Amino acid sequence: MIKSSPNSRRQAIIDALVLAHESAQQLCGTSLNRMPEYYMAMRVADYFADNFLNFGYRLEPQVKRTFQSAHLWHEEAESLCADPDIRSNGRFDLVLYNNKRERPAHVIEFKRGAKLESLRPDIKRLARVCFHAGHKSLETNYLVLTRKCPKGDSRLKKAKQVLSEELDGIEGVSYKISYSDPLEPFINREYETLADATFRIWVIEIKAL
Known part of the structure; x- marks a missing residue:
């Protein structure tokens, strides 16, 4: 079993x-970059449940119910729900639960091929959750996406710029970016395989300091 840590x-x-x-290619005849976000959430949820000792999960849980389950102080829960960036009447894609404490531990949101600028609301939302949670449940959360590999490192620099701009002014929050090796095939919106094109899986960790 894997021991839980930020890196792991x-x-x-x-x-x-x-x-x-790999499964999408074998069973669906397509690539991960064309599979729905719900598929990504399901596969990550099952992987954590199978390989970590203490993680369960909830798929598409209500935001308000997640905060209630986190046992936040009344004032903190009110602050979260009142924050317009949180979208408290909506749902998260996936919430990992600590089975021992029976509390939500991490929010994970998924985006498929989104433009970096369109990620701003999701980045701000997760950052606000971290900020309000403090050193309790939900202090570390993740934004996961698939992105076509650019030539050079321009897209990584752009992502860091977008993150820095959105996190500016939210005290006590940091981030880290991890990404996979290039994967193929890359399939476009017309479901055509593009020769010599690849994509990466990106994981953006947003954490309360």
């Missing part, structure tokens, strides 16, 4: 989705 969780998300990519 980021790597586990990548490993789970590399396996999911």
